[in-house]
């Protein structure tokens with residue numbers, strides 16, 4: 467008998483493979499009252515699919531992950547775009563060639579575009595901290611402009627630290643994109659599950675070999691009686707925080723219903739410089755839900771505090787990795803317990819990365 471702790475994508479993938487491929491009996495528990503972990507979504511009274519823990523857009527280049535997930539859902543052909551409001555002007559994020567023309571006079575945009583084409587290959591992605599290493603005065607000006615207008619204050623709100631003090635891989639997720647492609651992701655496969663993420667997880671767990679128990683804390687289960695345990699909660703929690711807590715950033719969402727068909731021009735609008743929130747999500751865009759009302763969510767970042775809010779983002783730093791590795795080392799004493807997922811691996815996975823990790827763990831077992 468197998469125990470899976472956590473019913474997000476990591477837990478659902480490993481539970482599904484253990485039950486349907488290996489033919490094992492699986493109990494999957496989650497302390498939340500719903501399936502899906504932070505991918506949980508639901509239709510509200512207006513028929514709008516709400517992503518309860520913020521926008522989730524599925525995207526992957528992995529044929530394996532895509533084919534695996536396609537067993538459980540169809541996707542719409544949604545390609546995510548993000549608008550950023552810079553000095554009152556709506557422009558494209560990642561900042562790209564089209565953004566130049568949004569924010570600068572045409573002649574200056576043309577000059578910058580030409581200089582960029584002279585210095586970089588078209589369609590390259592350059593992390594902002596790399597992009598700042600320019601010799602040319604105009605490109606230096608541009609790099610500082612993008613750094614200040616798009617990254618500095620957004621990152622300060624999101625992480626409580628400046629872009630130079632957060633792990634460079636974090637800001638590199640949203641590079642400067644020397645392209646006219648306005649999409650947020652360039653992955654081969656992208657979309658939103660047609661019946662929502664919660665339904666995908668439900669479908670993954672539909673098996674005569676799987677039993678699901680919600681509202682169930684790991685602490686209340688006698689895990690030692692299971693042959694194997696897959697733990698997708700935070701690894702420090704498993705060890706009762708004996709070496710101290712792993713830090714996370716959290717976010718909270720303030721939902722508003724508006725009596726108008728659409729509130730903003732796009733599913734996601736970032737506010738790098740204004741207001742306390744980082745971005746506003748307008749959920750009806752994702753599945754093109756029809757309603758004369760609309761629901762938006764303003765996203766506010768804050769530190770994770772045990773018992774107060776949810777873990778969202780592991781914080782990459784030497785100290786935190788050192789602490790994580792202490793727990794990982796401790797985990798070696800329990801060869802039948804496997805840690806995975808954003809919290810179990812303390813790693814900023816996207817959904818496809820979490821699924822790929824679970825599949826790989828299963829295949830290597």
Ligand code: UDP
Nearest residue numbers: 559616617620621624636637639640736738
């Ligand atoms: N970022 C930024 N300004 C933006 C968008 C992103 O500074 O308008 C930075 C910020 O540090 C953020 C990181 O890029 O945490 C990664 O952004 P992404 O959209 O990938 O974050 P997620 O959607 O996972 O919260």
